[in-house]
Amino acid sequence: MATRRNAAGPTPTIDRSIAGLAARQVAHQAVADLLGKNRAFALEDALAQAGRGADLDAADAGLARAIATATFRRFGFLRRALAARMTQGLPEDQPRLVALLATGAVQILDLNVPDHAAVDLAVRLAKGDPYLQHLAGLVNAVLRRVVRERAEILAAGADPLADNTPDWLARRWRATYGPEAAARIAAAHLHGAALDLTPRGDAADWAERLGGVALPTGSIRLPEIRAGIADLPGYAEGAWWVQDAAAAIPARLLGVGPGQRVADLCAAPGGKTAQLAAAGAAIVAVDRSAQRLERLRQNLDRLGLTVEIHAGDALSFDEAESFDAVLLDAPCSATGTIRRHPDVAWTKSEGDRLRLEGLQRRLLDKAATLVKPGGHLVYCTCSLEPEEGETQAAGFLGRNAAYERVPVRPDEVGGRSELIDGNGDLRTLPSHDLDGFFASRLRRRG
DSSP states (O other), X not given: OXXXXXXTOOEEOOOOSSTTHHHHHHHHHHHHHHHTTOTTSOHHHHHHHHTTTTOOOHHHHHHHHHHHHHHHHTHHHHHHHHHTXXXXXXXXXXXXXXXXXXXXXXXXXXXXXXXXHHHHHHHHHHHTOTTTGGGHHHHHHHHHHHHHTHHHHHHHOOOTTTTTSOHHHHHHHHHHHXXXXXXXXXXXXXXXXXXXEEESSOHHHHHHHHTOXXXXXXXXXXXOOOSOGGGSTTTTTTSEEEOOTTTTHHHHHHOOOTTOEEEEETOTTOHHHHHHHHTTOEEEEEESOHHHHHHHHHHHHHHTOOOEEEESOGGGOOOSSOEEEEEEEOOOOOGGGTTTOTHHHHXXXXXXXXXXXXXXXXXXXXXXXXEEEEEEEEEEESOSOGGGTHHHHHXXXXXXXXXXXXXXXXXXXXXXXXXXXXXXXXXXXXXXXXXXXXXXXXXXXX
């Protein structure tokens, strides 16, 4: 069979002749890419690349996504179960094999998939993969053992923090939040995240029309969505957009309105940009990624919102006139989004966090130069790591006497005072049924 090259090795051309095989091939390839050389990818990007040319229908695309997402959500548990059933343990240096075994095992243990389909199609993928052909017998034997011992594996269970969280993250969360809070964070990751929307109009009205719930913070939370997002009422006319309820809070903290100029740094994909534009402010959106800016443009076009877009590095962005407000959603390790993006836990490292800290500091200092006297700056990250949030805010205030903190008030977060830390900054956690976010509101003294 002809093959195509991939960053994780050559893989067979998508085979559509066997029901369900193409979906599993896409899932396997995406997981292998992320475990291998393409750790900078997000899962959605890896799935898109793996499925390029596959022309999967909606059902198969959904199955591929479900398999890949479930694999990362339970990756620690799966690795332990597989390693215990292999004589020499799980070969971590072979990402294609690990990915194939893990995506097969998760179908057997966690998904509503017939056992024979999970095993047979995994073996077919192995036989069609030049790197795995000689291991097809091993794949067959290990997955069949998982089938036989499923009850034992499930009965043994797994501790969400000790067994299903990378050691470096578990260690940090215990130290930062305490053992009990860290355990609650890890448990929340296993449940995934709800679908939240930010409405342009009245939240209660749209919640009723969509069959959702209006949250006290101003977002709408929907139950399980059976139709596609684009098929829901209000999508086509731009009445709302998808945005986690925690991610929607930082832009609201700026409190901007008509007549104000606002810079949105690191703006793509544009949820916060849309919030600021919908409030009537004149927005300058800055991002260095042309691809992400194109997505921002598409989102704003659907919403009927207009902003000024600058493609380039925020560190070199300059305007002759200062801004009334600046929002900096800084690049970060994204560990606060693991409920929604479980691959983050297994594709990020402590080294990634360390590399980003210096960039966050430089971006924060740069953002401060763009704010006019009396104006506001909101710094935020979707990270659970204090070095990317609390420590950055404290360091900034220590070296910038021109700025002062403006504490978040309980009424700005729907009365949920537990979302505000002792300094008056926003700190949400997955155990709050929100993504993990930090935000500090700072004012330039007049």
